[in-house]
Amino acid sequence: MLSLLLSTLGMMGLTFLIGFFVAAIIKLIAVAADSLDFYSAHHIELARLHRWQRQRHRVERLVRQIPMDHNTSDDTREDYSKGIDRHSDGYHGYNHGVSRGFLKRTIVDCFYPEDRRMAFLEEQENAQKSADKKAAQTTDHKNTKH
Amino acid sequence: MENIDFATLFQGFGTMMASDPLLIFARIFLIFLGLLLVYLGWKGVLEPMVMIPMGLGMVAINCGTLMMPDGTLGNLFLDPMLSDTDALMDTMQIDFLQPIYTLSFSNGLIACFVFMGIGTLLDVGFLLQKPFASIFLALCAELGTFLTVPIAAAFGLTLKESASVAMVGGADGPMVLFTSLAMAKHLFVPITVVAYLYLGLTYGGYPYLVKLLVPKRFRAIKMTSKKPPKNYDAKVKLAFSAILCAVLCFLFPVASPLFFSLFLGVAVRESGMKHIYDFVSGPLLYGSTFMLGLLLGVLCDAHLLLDPKILKLLVLGIVALLLSGVGGIMGGYIMYFIKKGNYNPVIGIAAVSCVPTTAKVAQKIVSKDNPNSFILGDALGANISGVITSAIITGIYITIIPYL
Numbered sequence: 001m002l003s004l005l006l007s008t009l010g011m012m013g014l015t016f017l018i019g020f021f022v023a024a025i026i027k028l029i030a031v032a033a034d035s036l037d038f039y040s041a042h043h044i045e046l047a048r049l050h051r052w053q054r055q056r057h058r059v060e061r062l063v064r065q066i067p068m069d070h071n072t073s074d075d076t077r078e079d080y081s082k083g084i085d086r087h088s089d090g091y092h093g094y095n096h097g098v099s100r101g102f103l104k105r106t107i108v109d110c111f112y113p114e115d116r117r118m119a120f121l122e123e124q125e126n127a128q129k130s131a132d133k134k135a136a137q138t139t140d141h142k143n144t145k146h
Numbered sequence: 147m148e149n150i151d152f153a154t155l156f157q158g159f160g161t162m163m164a165s166d167p168l169l170i171f172a173r174i175f176l177i178f179l180g181l182l183l184v185y186l187g188w189k190g191v192l193e194p195m196v197m198i199p200m201g202l203g204m205v206a207i208n209c210g211t212l213m214m215p216d217g218t219l220g221n222l223f224l225d226p227m228l229s230d231t232d233a234l235m236d237t238m239q240i241d242f243l244q245p246i247y248t249l250s251f252s253n254g255l256i257a258c259f260v261f262m263g264i265g266t267l268l269d270v271g272f273l274l275q276k277p278f279a280s281i282f283l284a285l286c287a288e289l290g291t292f293l294t295v296p297i298a299a300a301f302g303l304t305l306k307e308s309a310s311v312a313m314v315g316g317a318d319g320p321m322v323l324f325t326s327l328a329m330a331k332h333l334f335v336p337i338t339v340v341a342y343l344y345l346g347l348t349y350g351g352y353p354y355l356v357k358l359l360v361p362k363r364f365r366a367i368k369m370t371s372k373k374p375p376k377n378y379d380a381k382v383k384l385a386f387s388a389i390l391c392a393v394l395c396f397l398f399p400v401a402s403p404l405f406f407s408l409f410l411g412v413a414v415r416e417s418g419m420k421h422i423y424d425f426v427s428g429p430l431l432y433g434s435t436f437m438l439g440l441l442l443g444v445l446c447d448a449h450l451l452l453d454p455k456i457l458k459l460l461v462l463g464i465v466a467l468l469l470s471g472v473g474g475i476m477g478g479y480i481m482y483f484i485k486k487g488n489y490n491p492v493i494g495i496a497a498v499s500c501v502p503t504t505a506k507v508a509q510k511i512v513s514k515d516n517p518n519s520f521i522l523g524d525a526l527g528a529n530i531s532g533v534i535t536s537a538i539i540t541g542i543y544i545t546i547i548p549y550l
Contacts, residue, residue, distance in 0.1 A: 004305070005296050007550050011542055012292045018397065018538050019285045025393060026277035026386065033274070033382040 157212040161219055165448075172448035173208040180204030180443065192346035195432060196439035200342070203443020211447070223444040226252070226335060243444060251441050254327050256434050257320035258407040263431020264320075264501055264533065265411015266423060270386050271378045272527035279481055279524075280497075284531035286480070287497035289473025290315025290466035291539055297465060301458045305550055306330050309543040311459055314341045315466030316536035317348060317500040319438070324404055328544050335445045336456050340463040342442060348467065348500050352507050355471045360491050364482070366516035367490040375523060380416040387412040390534075398541025405537055470498050474528075496525035499532025 153160030162170055183201030187194035207223055214220040224243040228234045238244045250256045273280050291312050298308030310326040310333060322341040326334035356365070391409035395402040414423050450456065478494025496508040505525035512519045 001296065001300065004299055004550075008292050008295050011539075011546060014546075015288065015292075015535065015539055015542055016285050018542075019281045019535055020278070022390065022393070022534065022538070023277040023281040025389065026273060026281075029382065029386050029389060030274045030277065030378070033378055033385075034376075037379075 158209050161211045161213055164213075165219070168452060169448050172451040173211070176204050176208045176446055176448060176451060180208070180446075186346075191350060193349075195435050196342055196442075197346060199436055199440035200339075200443035200446075203440050204446045207444045207447050221444075221447070224441075226445055243441065246437060247441055250437070252327065254324050254403065256438050256441075257323045257327075258403050259430055259434035260320045260438060261404055261407040262411040262414075262426055263434065265387075265408045265413075266415045266427035266431070267501060268408075268412055268415070268530050268533070269526065270383050270412055270530060271376075272523050273530045274378050274382065274386065275376060276524065276527055277531075280527035280531040281535065283474060283477040283481065283494055283497035283528040284499065284535040286477025287470050287474030287494065287499070287528075287532055288316060288535055288539060289476070290469030290471075291536070293469050294462055294466040298458070298462050301462065303455070303458065303462075304330075305547055307333055307455075309547045310334070310337050311340075311462045312466055313337075313536075313540065313543070314344060314463040315470040316532075316539060317345055317467060317470060317498045317504070318533060318536045319345055321404065321536045321540050323438075324401075325540050325543060328400070329547065333455065333459070335442075336450055336453060336459050337463075339442050339446055339450070340456075340459050342439070344463050344467050345500055345503075348498070349503050349507060351467075352471055352495055352498070352504060353511055355468070356475065356492055356495050356507075356511050359472065359475045360478075362515055364491050365512055366519065367482075367487070368516055368519040369488055369490055369521065369524070380418065383416040384413055387416065394534075394537065394541070398538070398545060400544040401537055401541035404540060408533065408537065467498075471495060474498050490519065490521050490524075493521055493524050493528055497528040497532045499529060499536045501529050501533055502526065504532075505529040 153163055162173065165173070180201040180203070183192065183197045183204065185201075186192040187197030187201060203223075207221055210221055210223070211219050212221065222241055224241045224247045225237055226247065228237055228244075234244075234248060238248060250259075292315075294312035294315055295305070295308045298311050299305060303311065306329040310322070310330040313322045313325040314337070316322070319338070319342055323334065323338045326337045330337070387409040391405055394405040398405070411426060414426050474494035474497040475491060476494065477497060478489070478491030481493070482489045482491050490512060492508050492512050495511075496505040498504045505522060505528070508525040509520075509522045512521050
């Protein structure tokens with residue numbers, strides 16, 4: 001009877017062992033499924049980011065192709081701030097650290113922000129207009145004298 | 147005109163009058179028991195799908211006994227004791243249930259069909275979420291399956307008979323049928339009848355056991371989880387069924403038909419074969435269960451009750467189921483202490499693998515004490531584990547017991 005009890009306990013132990021082995025296999029399947037799921041989700045996320053990046057590049061290319069207004073007004077200060085002086089004589093390219101010698105342009109051309117340049121141009125234009133007006137007045141005055 | 151007496155004309159009464167009083171009493175008792183089973187099945191106290199055909203079968207076989215040409219008592223349903231091929235072939239052409247019995251019952255095919263159908267009912271996702279807790283509970287709930295073996299041996303049964311009747315503790319009908327067919331073929335009818343009778347009682351009996359062993363404050367525990375429950379893909383569940391089937395068949399080739407049937411059911415459920423799923427979970431499962439009940443009923447003739455071992459089997463069957471229930475609740479308490487109070491011990495009863503009855507019983511009891519507590523997921527995980535551990539024990543018994 002004792003031996004039967006021991007045998008039963010032995011079979012019970014074996015069942016526990018196999019049961020936990022089966023549980024470990026099930027856990028392994030669940031963990032593998034979770035990992036695959038995570039990898040798959042991660043993969044999808046990466047693909048989405050790549051897609052966004054491609055779209056961004058495409059938009060950037062498109063934006064660059066559109067001619068901008070201030071470029072047409074011959075405003076070269078952006079280039080100049082990057083060290084490119086398209087107006088320097090004989091050399092078009094990178095100029096930082098290199099003496100350009102005599103410049104034809106004023107300091108306003110090179111360093112003043114655009115609004116100041118516009119203000120300066122307006123001022124010049126007004127001055128020119130007033131000069132023209134003055135000249136016109138003097139001409140009229142001379143004609144009336146004659 | 148030849149002299150025809152009443153007993154010759156109405157052989158049901160005739161055989162009753164010609165029998166000895168004990169047999170008459172047994173036949174009358176079984177007729178009334180059959181009627182009671184039909185009534186209880188109709189009322190829903192016991193499983194109607196099994197109990198109504200079983201009860202009617204009991205009534206018919208005990209009323210419809212007739213005198214055979216050789217002078218013995220017999221019937222036109224089936225003869226379970228035939229083994230001679232010629233006699234079997236002759237009987238198969240006369241007894242209408244003999245072909246079904248010989249070709250599907252006595253070789254365990256019907257048990258495998260039922261198991262296949264059970265497989266289609268299992269959502270292994272619950273088991274994948276908490277495999278260790280579920281399997282641990284299921285192992286605890288097999289206490290009756292183990293302890294009944296030495297108890298039955300002390301009652302005077304052989305080791306194979308003891309192991310067969312101990313399987314009632316697993317609360318899995320097809321498993322009991324399969325084990326007793328493999329190990330104690332001469333007792334498989336009474337053991338299976340006892341098993342199915344008691345399995346029908348789990349729905350009504352286990353709530354009292356739970357209320358007796360688990361105080362209300364424990365029954366009302368609401369479990370909280372930090373992580374939301376994860377839903378596993380069908381392909382993961384399919385991989386689960388394939389891998390586990392391979393591992394368990396590799397470990398226990400003798401029980402491989404059971405493992406194969408169970409995991410085939412799971413695979414059918416998860417593989418999206420709609421028509422096959424509809425067939426296996428519907429006509430195959432219910433048809434097999436119905437035929438199982440019918441055959442068990444017609445196998446319950448009076449000689450069964452007069453078997454001196456039947457009383458022992460009745461006692462051992464209830465002992466096995468009670469011990470398993472107690473073991474499951476003990477496992478629930480152990481999990482309660484491991485999880486530091488965040489576990490409802492009632493889940494332990496669901497580990498007794500009567501799919502899905504015990505899981506439903508557990509949820510019903512808990513809902514009554516705390517309507518906000520939802521344990522069905524964990525209960526079903528333990529329930530499914532119970533089926534797997536019962537199959538493992540079947541494999542262990544069939545493999546090891548012959549060597550003891």
